[in-house]
Amino acid sequence: MFLFWNNARRVIMLVYLTGLSMITPIATADIEVSGFATAGFTTSNDDELIFQSSLDRIPEAGINWQTNSLLGVQINYQVSDELDIVVQALLEHKHNNSIADFLEMAFVRYRFNRNWSARLGRLNYNAYLTSEYLNVGYSTLWASPPTEFYTPSSNISYIDGAELEYRKSVSTGIMQATFAYGDSQANIASTGDDYWLKYKRVVNGSLSFETSSWGIKATLSHFHGEDSYFGSLNDFQRRLPSIPESWWPTAGNFARAIDFKGKQITYAALGYHYNNGTWLLMSEVAMLDIDWALLNNLAYGYTTFGYIYGDVTPYITLAKLNTTDKRTVLAEPDYEGVPTRDGRQALSRMHRGSQNLLDISRMQQQSVTAGARWDIDERWALKGQVARYQISGPGYGIWGSDLEVSVGNKRYITVASINLSTIF
Numbered sequence: 001m002f003l004f005w006n007n008a009r010r011v012i013m014l015v016y017l018t019g020l021s022m023i024t025p026i027a028t029a030d031i032e033v034s035g036f037a038t039a040g041f042t043t044s045n046d047d048e049l050i051f052q053s054s055l056d057r058i059p060e061a062g063i064n065w066q067t068n069s070l071l072g073v074q075i076n077y078q079v080s081d082e083l084d085i086v087v088q089a090l091l092e093h094k095h096n097n098s099i100a101d102f103l104e105m106a107f108v109r110y111r112f113n114r115n116w117s118a119r120l121g122r123l124n125y126n127a128y129l130t131s132e133y134l135n136v137g138y139s140t141l142w143a144s145p146p147t148e149f150y151t152p153s154s155n156i157s158y159i160d161g162a163e164l165e166y167r168k169s170v171s172t173g174i175m176q177a178t179f180a181y182g183d184s185q186a187n188i189a190s191t192g193d194d195y196w197l198k199y200k201r202v203v204n205g206s207l208s209f210e211t212s213s214w215g216i217k218a219t220l221s222h223f224h225g226e227d228s229y230f231g232s233l234n235d236f237q238r239r240l241p242s243i244p245e246s247w248w249p250t251a252g253n254f255a256r257a258i259d260f261k262g263k264q265i266t267y268a269a270l271g272y273h274y275n276n277g278t279w280l281l282m283s284e285v286a287m288l289d290i291d292w293a294l295l296n297n298l299a300y301g302y303t304t305f306g307y308i309y310g311d312v313t314p315y316i317t318l319a320k321l322n323t324t325d326k327r328t329v330l331a332e333p334d335y336e337g338v339p340t341r342d343g344r345q346a347l348s349r350m351h352r353g354s355q356n357l358l359d360i361s362r363m364q365q366q367s368v369t370a371g372a373r374w375d376i377d378e379r380w381a382l383k384g385q386v387a388r389y390q391i392s393g394p395g396y397g398i399w400g401s402d403l404e405v406s407v408g409n410k411r412y413i414t415v416a417s418i419n420l421s422t423i424f
Contacts, residue, residue, distance in 0.1 A: 040419025059400025362395030
C-alpha cells in the first residue's frame, strides 16, 4: 500500500543482490552487524490532540511506550576497498505491509578516490544536521526531537535513487557536498486510516563544514507531488467538480487546490552546532514552500542549549512553527440557486467541511522543553524531558487527532518523555 511498485522493486532487488554477495566465502568478506534500540515511555495531559514523535508512527494517547520506542539493525558489507553495501532495517510502531517498508537504507556505495563517492539504492534524506542518525536515540541529546522542526522536515525519510558526494579536508575541518536525485514517499499515520504522499523527481543538495568543535550545514531540496491518499478526502475531492458552478463557483478551484499531483515543493534549511566539551548549542531553521492548499508555506526552527556536567547533560530547547500564509476563507455557495432543501443542506456541509480542512492544516505553535541526558556508560544513555506546547488555533497539523477536534484560540499541552537508548 505504502510503496509504489517501481520503488519497491528496486529496493527488493538491491536486497537480493546484497544477499547474493554475502554468499561469497567469509574469508573474502568484511561484514559488520550493528544495532540500536530505544525503549521509552511518553505521556500527555491531552487525549484529543495526540503527540507524535514522527509522522509515520501510529499516534497513541495516554501513557504509552510505542511513541518513542524502536529497534534498528544495520549491516555493512565491505566488498572491496572501493565498494561497500549498507542495509538498515527499522522496527517501530507503524504499519508495515512489505519487507521494503522496514528498510530505512539499502544502498551500494562506490568510492572513486579519497574525495568522490556515489551511492545507489534507498538513501537517507540528507536534509538536516541529524540526517545520518536521527533514529539512533543514543546519538542524540533529546529524549524526543523538537517536533516543530523534525516533523515537517523529516516527512520524507528516504530517497530511492542516486547520490554523488564530495569530501575534502579544508583548513581545520572537513567540507562535504552532496547531490541526490530520485523518488520518495511520506507515510502519515493517523488515529484512523493511514495516508501517504508520493513524490517524484526529488532533487536534494547539501553543503556542510565540520571541525572538532562546531559545524554548519545548508540544504536545498525541490520535488514534485505525484499522488496522494487521504481516505475520505479523496472521495470528497472527486465530488467537488460535480457541483454546478452557479451553485458554488469556488468548488472547482478548491478541488484543484487540494489535488497533490503536480504541486511543486521547495525546502531550504540551515543548521549549526557547537560543542566545546562543556557547552552545547544546536540550532536549525527551515522553510517549506508549497502551493498545496492543505499544507501551505511553513517557517520553523529550534535552538537547544546544553551544559555537560560529568556524565549528565541538562538542556533546554526553544522551538517554533508557523504557517506563513494568511488564512484562506472560502466564499459561501449561492444557496438560493439550489432547488431543494436537502441539496442546500448537503452543499452547506461540503462548504463547512472544505473550510475545516483548510483551517486544521494550519500550523501555529511554539514550545519550551527542559530535559537531561545521563550517559550511563559508552553504550547506554538514559534521557528524560518535559515539553510545554502552545498551539494557536484553529490548526493542529502535526498532532494526531480526530477531524472533529476544536482547538479554539489557544491550547496548552504538556508532554513528558523518558527513554533508555543503547547501541550494540
